[in-house]
Amino acid sequence: MSTTPPMVAQSGGRDDVPAATESTDGSIPTNPTSHDRKGTWLAAVFLAPALLLLLVMVLYPIVFSLVRSLYDAPGSSFLGFGNYVSLFTDGNTLTALKNNVIWMVVAPTLVTALGLMFAVLTERISWVTVFKTLVFMPMAVSFLASGVIFRLVYDEEPDRGLANAMLVAVHDTFAPSSSYPGGRPGDPDAFPAADDGTITSAESVSTGSTVPIPLLAVSPDDVPAAATVAEEAAEPGSDSAISGTVWLDFTLGGGGEPDVVDETEKGLPGMEVEAVQDGKVVGSTTTSANGTFTVSGLAPGDYELRLPAANFAAPYNGVTWLGPNLITPAIIAAYIWIYAGFAMVLIAAGMAAIPRDALEAARMDGATEWQVFRRVTMPLLAPVLVVVFVTLVINVLKVFDLVFIIAPGSVQPDANVLALQMWKVSFGGGQDQGLGSAIGVFLLLLVIPAMVFNIRRFKKEQ
Amino acid sequence: MKTTRRRVTHLAIGAAAMALVVSGCGGSDSSSDDTADDPTSESSLPDLEGESIEVAAVWTGAEQKTFEKVLAGFSDATGAEVKYTSTGDDIATVLGTKIKGGQPPDVAMLPQPGLLAQFAESGDIQPVNEDVAAAVDENYAAIWKDLASNGSDQYGVWIDASNKSTVWYNQMLFDDAGIEAPTTWDEFVASAQTLSDSGVQIPVSLGGADGWTLTDWFENVYLRTAGADMYDQLTTHEIPWTDPSVTTALETLAELWGEETLVGDSGTALQTDFTGSVTNVFDADAQSAVVYEGGFVAGVINDATDFTVGEDANFFEFPAVDDSEPSVVGGGDVAVQFTDSEVSQAFLTYLASPEAAAAMVSTGSFTSANQNLDSSAYPDETSKALGEAIVEAGENFRFDMSDLAPSAFGGTVGAGEWKDLQDFLADPSDVEGAQESLEANAAKAFK
Numbered sequence: 001m002s003t004t005p006p007m008v009a010q011s012g013g014r015d016d017v018p019a020a021t022e023s024t025d026g027s028i029p030t031n032p033t034s035h036d037r038k039g040t041w042l043a044a045v046f047l048a049p050a051l052l053l054l055l056v057m058v059l060y061p062i063v064f065s066l067v068r069s070l071y072d073a074p075g076s077s078f079l080g081f082g083n084y085v086s087l088f089t090d091g092n093t094l095t096a097l098k099n100n101v102i103w104m105v106v107a108p109t110l111v112t113a114l115g116l117m118f119a120v121l122t123e124r125i126s127w128v129t130v131f132k133t134l135v136f137m138p139m140a141v142s143f144l145a146s147g148v149i150f151r152l153v154y155d156e157e158p159d160r161g162l163a164n165a166m167l168v169a170v171h172d173t174f175a176p177s178s179s180y181p182g183g184r185p186g187d188p189d190a191f192p193a194a195d196d197g198t199i200t201s202a203e204s205v206s207t208g209s210t211v212p213i214p215l216l217a218v219s220p221d222d223v224p225a226a227a228t229v230a231e232e233a234a235e236p237g238s239d240s241a242i243s244g245t246v247w248l249d250f251t252l253g254g255g256g257e258p259d260v261v262d263e264t265e266k267g268l269p270g271m272e273v274e275a276v277q278d279g280k281v282v283g284s285t286t287t288s289a290n291g292t293f294t295v296s297g298l299a300p301g302d303y304e305l306r307l308p309a310a311n312f313a314a315p316y317n318g319v320t321w322l323g324p325n326l327i328t329p330a331i332i333a334a335y336i337w338i339y340a341g342f343a344m345v346l347i348a349a350g351m352a353a354i355p356r357d358a359l360e361a362a363r364m365d366g367a368t369e370w371q372v373f374r375r376v377t378m379p380l381l382a383p384v385l386v387v388v389f390v391t392l393v394i395n396v397l398k399v400f401d402l403v404f405i406i407a408p409g410s411v412q413p414d415a416n417v418l419a420l421q422m423w424k425v426s427f428g429g430g431q432d433q434g435l436g437s438a439i440g441v442f443l444l445l446l447v448i449p450a451m452v453f454n455i456r457r458f459k460k461e462q
Numbered sequence: 463m464k465t466t467r468r469r470v471t472h473l474a475i476g477a478a479a480m481a482l483v484v485s486g487c488g489g490s491d492s493s494s495d496d497t498a499d500d501p502t503s504e505s506s507l508p509d510l511e512g513e514s515i516e517v518a519a520v521w522t523g524a525e526q527k528t529f530e531k532v533l534a535g536f537s538d539a540t541g542a543e544v545k546y547t548s549t550g551d552d553i554a555t556v557l558g559t560k561i562k563g564g565q566p567p568d569v570a571m572l573p574q575p576g577l578l579a580q581f582a583e584s585g586d587i588q589p590v591n592e593d594v595a596a597a598v599d600e601n602y603a604a605i606w607k608d609l610a611s612n613g614s615d616q617y618g619v620w621i622d623a624s625n626k627s628t629v630w631y632n633q634m635l636f637d638d639a640g641i642e643a644p645t646t647w648d649e650f651v652a653s654a655q656t657l658s659d660s661g662v663q664i665p666v667s668l669g670g671a672d673g674w675t676l677t678d679w680f681e682n683v684y685l686r687t688a689g690a691d692m693y694d695q696l697t698t699h700e701i702p703w704t705d706p707s708v709t710t711a712l713e714t715l716a717e718l719w720g721e722e723t724l725v726g727d728s729g730t731a732l733q734t735d736f737t738g739s740v741t742n743v744f745d746a747d748a749q750s751a752v753v754y755e756g757g758f759v760a761g762v763i764n765d766a767t768d769f770t771v772g773e774d775a776n777f778f779e780f781p782a783v784d785d786s787e788p789s790v791v792g793g794g795d796v797a798v799q800f801t802d803s804e805v806s807q808a809f810l811t812y813l814a815s816p817e818a819a820a821a822m823v824s825t826g827s828f829t830s831a832n833q834n835l836d837s838s839a840y841p842d843e844t845s846k847a848l849g850e851a852i853v854e855a856g857e858n859f860r861f862d863m864s865d866l867a868p869s870a871f872g873g874t875v876g877a878g879e880w881k882d883l884q885d886f887l888a889d890p891s892d893v894e895g896a897q898e899s900l901e902a903n904a905a906k907a908f909k
Contacts, residue, residue: 092877156733182663184723217723219661220638221747250660254640322733408671410732410884412876429874 062444069437083438093439096416099328100446103399103417107332107339108392112385114336115343120373122348132348136341143338147405150334154321154406164318171316178313179270180222186214186249187259197309200276204302208239211305214249214259215268223248223266226289230267233292241296242303246271246287267291271311275303322407324414331406331415335399343388350384351377387457394450397443418443506593507812511541513805518547518557519571519795525827532621532821536812542805553577561586566800569809571621573795575609575861581798582612588802589615590810597814601834603856610796619814622822623794623831625848626756626862627682627780627855630763632743634774635662635751643778647686650781651717654724657751664726666718667750669739670887671732673880675755677864677872678791680883682754684711686786690858697863699908703900712886712893714783720890726750728888737762744769754780756792757829757848772844779851790855793862794831823849831859871907878903 072079087093118135122128138146155161158168185191185199191213193199205211210233230247247267249258256262267290275283275295282303287293295305321330354377362376400419407415416424418439426436521529526548533544547567549556554577560566566586572578581587590598595616598607602620610618629650631643639660644650657665669675685693688707695701696708719725734742740759742750744767753759760771769775779788797813799806812818819832820839829840829849833856840846852859864872864879871878882903886896 156730157738182661186659216659217661217663219663219749222661248661251640252638252660254656320729320733323729408733408735409673409875409880410671413881416876424874424877429869429877431869 065437065440065444068434069441071434073432073434075434079434083435084442086435087438087442092413092416093418093421095413096418096421099416100397100418102328103332103396104393107335107396107399108389110332111336111339111343111392112347112389114340115347115388116381116385118340118344119347119351122344123351132341132344135344138338139341141338143401144405146334146338147402150330150337150402151322151406154330156317156320156322158318161318161321163321167318168316171318175316177315178311179224180215180218180268180311181313181315183215183218183268183312186216191307194309197312199307199312201305205242205275205305206302207242207298207300208236209242210235211242211244212259212261213244213246213273213305213307215246216248216250218248218268220248220252224269227266227269228290229263230261230265230291232261233294236294236296238296239300240298241294242275242298242305243292243294244273244305245291246273246293246307247291272308274306274308276306277301277303281306322411324411327407327411327415331402334402334406335396339392339395343392346388347381347384350381354380383457383461387454390450390454390457394447394454397447397450418446507536507539507808508804509541510805510808513540514543514545515569515803515805515809516545516547516567517569517571517809518549518553518560518567520549520551520553520573521571522548522550524825528822528825528827531824532813532818535817535821536809539812540805540808542808544809554580557581561800568801568803568806569797569799571795571797572618573793574865575796576866578610578617578796578798579612581800582615582617587617587798587800589617590619590799591807594619594807594810594814597811601814601816601819601832603831603833603853603859605857605859606831609794609861618796618798619810620794620796620831621813621818622828623849623852623859624757624792625790625829625852626678626792627790627851628757628759628777628848629752629754629780630740630743630759630775630777631752632748632750632769632774633776635660635748639751643776644781645778646785647683647714647717647781647783651721651724654718654721654752658723662751663749664730664742665723665751666725667734667739667742667753668719668725668731668887669734669736669753669755670728670884671735671738673875673884674864674873675736675739676883676887677879678756678862679715679754680711681791681860681863682780682789683714683783684708684863685789685791685858685860686780686783687711687714689786690789690860693860693863697860697866699867699904703904704897708897708900709893712890712896715886716890716893719887728890731887732884737766741766744775757845760844772842777844777847787858788851788855789858789860790852791860791862792852793865867904868907871904878907 068075069083070079070081071077072082118131122132125131141149152160153162154164156164158164184197185193190202191199192202199213199215201211212232230245233243233245236243245261245267247261247265249260249262249265250256251262251264256265267287269287269289269291271287271291271293273285273287273293273295274281275298283295283298285293285295319326321327358376358380359372362372367375398419399417400423403412403415403417403420404423412420422436422439422443424430425439426433430436517533519526519529526546530546533546536542537544549570553570553573557566557570572581578587595607598610598616598619606620607616610616610620635657636642639653639657639662641653641656644653654665668679681693684696684707687710688696692701692705692707696703696705701707719728722728725731736755739750739753740755740762742748743753744763746768759777760775763769763771763775767775780791782788797810799810814832816832816834816836819830819835822828823830823835823840823845826841826845829845829852831849831852833853835849835853837846837850840849866872867879872880874880879900882896882899885899886892889895
């Protein structure tokens with residue numbers, strides 16, 4: 001990066017040479033020789049195609065956009081700065097602007113930092129080539145393909161989305177999911193369900209009685225293979241117990257009667273049943289294979305019968321990565337995945353250019369590895385880091401494809417960025433190319449400082 | 463076809479992600495015998511030996527092959543030579559360029575009534591003659607004449623019609639729950655409840671990430687609660703979205719969308735795209751049993767799942783609300799002529815005939831509104847039922863409302879009607895807020 005590109009030096013040097021002669025000896029240079037004049041012509045001939053292309057494909061579109069941004073949607077009536085006013089008052093564009101700021105601050109910083117880490121790593125490990133190839137590989141994948149990949153990675157359904165599949169695997173290792181997710185009372189009058197899913201008897205139950213507890217909405221797949229046909233529980237036979245049946249009150253194929261233990265309906269084994277008195281659990285048991293249970297050892301009296309929410313807790317399904325809250329960080333992560341390799345390669349090249357003797361000298365003087373990195377490598381590397389950072393800022397300003405593909409339609413307004421908004425208002429439904437041009441001009445204004453900075457740096461390096 | 467194609471684009475992203483190839487644009491791919499009647503029986507067509515005609519449409523691949531059968535029928539009957547040009551998806555641009563270049567095709571198939579109106583007003587397309595008008599009157603419900611007219615002039619013939627009033631379901635889960643396909647909205651909601659009781663976690667699968675699935679839901683409910691006349695007025699924004707009829711339709715929708723036990727968590731629904739909403743239903747351990755969308759769902763089922771349409775995957779017509787008449791929301795393609803010649807008039811007359819319709823539907827890719835079409839021309843029960851529903855709806859067929867609206871309102875991801883209905887799905891209790899937002903966006907787009 002730090003070597004002077006010879007091409008630029010030649011074209012830039014032509015003006016510098018006479019000026020330099022002028023300032024050194026003060027004399028006006030003699031008439032330019034025919035050789036020089038011929039050189040000027042030659043330069044013009046060689047530059048013409050590039051200039052023409054720049055004129056037609058860069059300058060003309062810029063000027064046209066500027067003009068177009070002052071007109072309305074059909075391009076027929078002059079609006080002055082009307083489009084710019086609506087640009088800064090429209091909620092969608094403001095969201096896009098906000099997201100662009102987040103992108104500009106977060107993405108280049110993280111990518112540069114990560115690139116630096118990787119570059120340092122490549123100096124320490126032996127399998128450099130493999131490592132570099134792996135990290136750089138995403139750069140070879142098109143943004144569109146990367147977008148499709150990450151759309152899948154972030155899919156909310158753990159069966160499809162890698163991110164949630166990992167989260168769920170970790171979560172379920174530490175907190176196993178409930179046996180009957182989604183189950184709810186078949187007779188909500190007698191056994192109402194609380195918001196958290198806990199099912200409690202509406203009226204208190206006396207010891208010595210038998211209680212049927214029908215449940216619904218349990219997926220047949222969740223009924224364990226060990227479950228047998230439900231039976232009505234026998235009388236507890238003592239004053240210190242309550243018996244009953246917890247069963248799936250739905251006959252497959254229909255035809256079952258509600259609140260009645262029908263012929264083929266299965267018991268729900270392993271269900272936790274608690275007897276509660278004055279808010280305290282005084283006895284508990286689990287149901288057997290046919291769904292019957294007996295809570296025994298109770299003092300004669302009235303109890304509430306409760307099926308705790310843990311029986312019915314919905315399975316943990318991970319995080320809604322592509323919801324309105326996480327969408328921008330999620331897409332930035334995808335961007336980092338793609339660009340970390342780019343930063344690494346540039347920074348590694350910069351590090352290779354650092355004179356070894358400087359590092360050696362520092363080590364000789366007793367500097368630790370950290371000090372060498374902090375005091376020698378970093379300052380020598382700073383120019384490269386800045387170039388990488390600024391290049392990424394420019395790149396991030398025009399991010400479009402990733403947002404367009406990864407964000408689901410319902411979340412797109414929350415993930416919006418200026419480049420996407422520009423396309424949307426001009427072509428993707430809005431059909432207002434006046435407003436679109438205004439956004440384009442605004443984007444150009446945002447890019448200009450970074451461009452100027454980069455050009456100045458290039459000049460300085462020459 | 464514009465709608466369907468737009469949909470296929472969306473669908474393609476999802477499908478590509480699953481490394482599946484979604485081919486064509488809806489319709490079942492099931493092979494079939496060519497049951498088209500012998501077109502030579504059409505006696506009223508003149509002898510056009512030596513004449514030729516150029517026809518343009520969006521179709522490629524399998525759909526083009528089907529359409530070429532129709533063209534062959536015309537050649538056989540008249541001796542005229544027919545040259546087919548596929549314009550690709552963006553037919554409006556292609557035709558616009560050809561018109562500017564002074565070489566429009568003789569006949570083109572337009573996927574939008576809006577395009578017909580545009581070309582009629584610019585004077586590029588020519589009104590049909592009496593023969594064509596008579597053939598349309600004889601074979602189609604009057605609505606199809608209206609849809610093919612601009613002002614008092616009739617400009618074309620609708621050669622196919624698609625049906626977006628179909629609800630698809632997993633037969634096995636219906637059998638487990640012991641229920642039959644519902645015919646009324648109340649039965650529909652009750653069926654969803656029964657499915658939930660039977661252990662189906664999210665009985666009705668919504669593809670809320672794609673806003674157009676929600677506008678199609680709304681259009682079907684609105685057509686049934688408010689009636690066809692009100693539907694027309696809302697389509698052109700003659701009545702505002704704050705109208706009480708919209709309130710009724712949204713409240714009806716909320717009976718379903720507002721029940722978490724029936725449609726699941728709305729946040730999840732808003733993350734599910736159209737393809738996902740279909741594959742959620744047609745899966746070996748499906749957690750959903752019902753999905754609403756048009757006839758093109760059959761194509762997704764065939765291509766992206768192990769289910770077979772007509773066996774373990776079936777559909778019922780969008781249920782009636784409060785004894786509403788059979789109604790169908792859909793789309794179609796209208797044939798119009800850029801040159802007023804004997805051969806193009808004869809071609810349009812032929813397209814309006816039951817023989818042409820029979821050739822068109824013979825592969826199962828298309829359905830027709832031709833009421834004199836012998837339904838045995840359909841290659842399978844599913845496309846036959848889809849087509850019969852359109853004929854049965856008769857005057858109550860309506861074009862997809864959001865497709866007729868300016869695209870800023872009815873066709874933009876994350877904006878307009880799409881976004882407003884997504885917000886409504888997120889909070890179905892806020893009917894008033896949804897209406898105000900819809901009206902504000904519509905007013906902006908319809909100015």
